[in-house]
Amino acid sequence: MPHAALNELLNLAALAKPEAGEVEILGTDPVLPTRFRIGTAGTAAIAACAVAAAELWALRADERRRQHISVDLRHAVAALRSARYLRIGGAVPEYLADPLSGLYRARGERWVYLHCNFPNHRAAALGVLGLPSDADRETVARMLADWDGLALEEAVHAARGCAALVRDTDEWSRHPQSVAVASLPVLEIERLGDAPREALARGQRPLDGIRVLDLTRVLAGPACARSLAEHGADVLKVSGPHLPHSGDTEIDNGLGKLSAFLDLRQPAALARLISLVREGRCDVFSQSYRPGSLAVRGLGAQALAALRPGIVCVELSAWGRAGPWTARRGFDTLVQCASGMALTQGGGDTPRIMPVSAIDYVSGYLMAFGAMVALLRRAREGGSWHVRVSLARTGKWIVDLGLLDAASIAHAPRELPDEEIARITMETFSPAGLIRHLAPVARMSETPPRWARPPVRLGHDEPAWPPREFA
Numbered sequence: 359m360p361h362a363a364l365n366e367l368l369n370l371a372a373l374a375k376p377e378a379g380e381v382e383i384l385g386t387d388p389v390l391p392t393r394f395r396i397g398t399a400g401t402a403a404i405a406a407c408a409v410a411a412a413e414l415w416a417l418r419a420d421e422r423r424r425q426h427i428s429v430d431l432r433h434a435v436a437a438l439r440s441a442r443y444l445r446i447g448g449a450v451p452e453y454l455a456d457p458l459s460g461l462y463r464a465r466g467e468r469w470v471y472l473h474c475n476f477p478n479h480r481a482a483a484l485g486v487l488g489l490p491s492d493a494d495r496e497t498v499a500r501m502l503a504d505w506d507g508l509a510l511e512e513a514v515h516a517a518r519g520c521a522a523l524v525r526d527t528d529e530w531s532r533h534p535q536s537v538a539v540a541s542l543p544v545l546e547i548e549r550l551g552d553a554p555r556e557a558l559a560r561g562q563r564p565l566d567g568i569r570v571l572d573l574t575r576v577l578a579g580p581a582c583a584r585s586l587a588e589h590g591a592d593v594l595k596v597s598g599p600h601l602p603h604s605g606d607t608e609i610d611n612g613l614g615k616l617s618a619f620l621d622l623r624q625p626a627a628l629a630r631l632i633s634l635v636r637e638g639r640c641d642v643f644s645q646s647y648r649p650g651s652l653a654v655r656g657l658g659a660q661a662l663a664a665l666r667p668g669i670v671c672v673e674l675s676a677w678g679r680a681g682p683w684t685a686r687r688g689f690d691t692l693v694q695c696a697s698g699m700a701l702t703q704g705g706g707d708t709p710r711i712m713p714v715s716a717i718d719y720v721s722g723y724l725m726a727f728g729a730m731v732a733l734l735r736r737a738r739e740g741g742s743w744h745v746r747v748s749l750a751r752t753g754k755w756i757v758d759l760g761l762l763d764a765a766s767i768a769h770a771p772r773e774l775p776d777e778e779i780a781r782i783t784m785e786t787f788s789p790a791g792l793i794r795h796l797a798p799v800a801r802m803s804e805t806p807p808r809w810a811r812p813p814v815r816l817g818h819d820e821p822a823w824p825p826r827e828f829a
Contacts, residue, residue: 359387359395360431363402363759364409367724370545371731373409380424381405385431388762391770392703395759396716400434403723408800408807410730411564411589415805417737418558418566426803433782433799436774438714440796441577441610443779447791451606456480461524461695461709462499464507469709471695472498473520476602479687482519486510520687524709527698527757536697538681539748544755545724547732550659550742553667558737563590563805567826568733570642571596571634572615576604576689577715578749579646579674580611581722586642586729587614588798588807592824596620596631597816608816609790614809618821622655630821632656636665638823642729646674649685663742670732670743672725678748690717693753702761713772721752788812 360383365375383405387397405427412425436443444451458474474480484493487501502510507523514521530536559567568591572583575597587593595617597603604611620627634640643662645652652658659671676688691711694700700709728745735743784797790813798807 359759360398360401360405363398364405367402367406367545367727368409370543371406371410371547371727373413373731376409376427377424380426381409382426382428383431384428387431388767388770389432389435389774390713391767391772392712392714393761393764393767394699394703394712394716394756395762396438396712396714396756397431397435398759399716399720399756400438400723401429401431403720403727404434404437404799405429406727407585407589407723407730408802410727410734411805411807412802413734414558414564414730417734418561418564423804425805428801429799432774432778433796435714436779436782437796437799438716438719440719441607443783443794443796444606444610445794446606446609448794451609453607454603454605457495458483458493458498460495462502464502464505464510466506468507469524469695470502470505470507470510471522471524471691471700472514473689473692478602479519482517483514483521486513486517486519515686518687520689520692522692522695524695524700525698526701530696530698535677535681535683535750539678539750539754542678542680542748542751544747544751545728546744546746547728547735548744548746550663550671550744551667553663553736553740553742555738555740556668556736561590565589565591565730568592568641569638569823570594570644571631571640572644573652574644574646574674575601576646577607577611577718578690578721579644579725580608581719582672582674582725582729583615583644584611584613585723585726587809587811589730589805590810591642592616592826594618594634594819594821594823595816596821598622599817603816609788609793609813610795612813613786613795614811615813616811616819616824617814617816618819619817620821628655632665634821634823635662635669640666640669641733642670642672644672644725644729648687649675649679659744668736668740668742670729670736670745672729672745673747674721674725675746675748677750679746688749690715690749693717693749697750697753697757699753699757716756717749717753720756721747721749724752786812789814789818
């Protein structure tokens with residue numbers, strides 16, 4: 359099953375299938391108690407990244423040798439909740455999960471999920487409910503019980519917050535947004551415009567010298583840039599000091615990256631970012647802002663291609679580029695609830711969230727895969743490129759892989775054994791302290807994935823590119 363899913367992704371990207379035995383996948387679903395084939399999805403996406411990285415290395419090094427790639431499915435599943443295994447100075451890190459986030463009963467035996475992990479989203483939800491900022495979960499639950507679930511979903515989004523009515527798969531399949539999502543491929547790689555071919559300079563690693571601007575938050579987008587850093591890219595994370603963030607999760611997703619603050623509301627900061635793109639010859643611009651948010655600042659895909667011909671623009675959205683929800687905010691949990699996945703996870707009556715953030719992390723790996731395929735195309739035929747991924751379409755892809763039989767997960771453990779986690783984690787010294795984190799999942803015979811830089815706190819570095827030095 360993982361090999362079939364991998365071949366689907368390679369076909370979509372028009373990459374040749376590896377030779378027999380070139381990609382080894384160890385293990386099978388289930389690993390954790392979910393009927394969704396999360397191991398298959400994660401393994402296929404990670405293996406696809408490794409295949410694309412191997413192609414870049416072969417092109418860069420003018421090598422005819424093929425790489426052997428190995429992916430352990432159980433390690434891949436752990437990577438779908440990698441922040442869970444992060445330790446900073448031996449301590450469990452602080453996660454900024456708001457106590458108001460979660461599932462609530464609404465009128466008529468319906469359920470609604472409120473996402474309140476960012477202060478502005480919490481304020482929007484409480485404002486709709488007419489509650490003060492210090493309201494507790496019990497108060498929210500009492501107030502929400504009198505609401506129609508669909509009306510609340512609409513009202514919270516109108517207030518620039520995040521909520522999802524829990525639907526079953528049939529109800530979701532009839533929704534206009536579901537129809538729009540189904541019309542899109544799981545990964546889009548399109549030519550933005552003409553640009554000269556850019557040969558890859560000789561180097562030891564697949565992405566040596568490739569410069570990546572990471573303007574993403576939470577999990578999926580940061581996981582994309584972390585994956586590119588894993589194969590040698592120079593990644594500069596750009597955030598704003600005023601923006602809400604994900605606490606210590608940023609350390610886990612910051613492996614291999616520099617991190618700088620730029621407040622894009624300020625003309626000087628915006629000019630600095632544009633300079634990093636144009637004069638700094640940025641290769642990959644990855645962003646997960648709500649559709650249109652960066653375009654109004656002159657940072658849409660077409661504008662970026664004009665600034666820097668040959669750029670690869672990677673874009674993550676919650677609900678896809680088509681349909682009535684295209685501009686709506688969204689997160690992994692909201693997609694699970696709206697699409698019927700949460701009800702399936704709960705057995706059909708009471709919704710539950712999956713034990714891993716599969717939609718987020720798989721989306722991140724798909725973004726990285728798409729970016730590397732676009733770099734291959736740029737080297738071979740030139741052009742600027744646009745890569746698009748959405749959480750909703752990734753969720754559909756996971757669903758379309760099929761469900762495991764309920765009996766097969768009856769005895770699946772809720773956690774991987776400690777000794778197994780110990781085998782797949784490593785330690786890194788960083789300015790934040792001694793970090794223990796998951797090691798890269800893919801194993802490659804010629805270019806073993808690794809992070810050349812330790813993770814740092816947001817804003818630790820200056821907004822500048824490092825010298826192009828091949829490691």
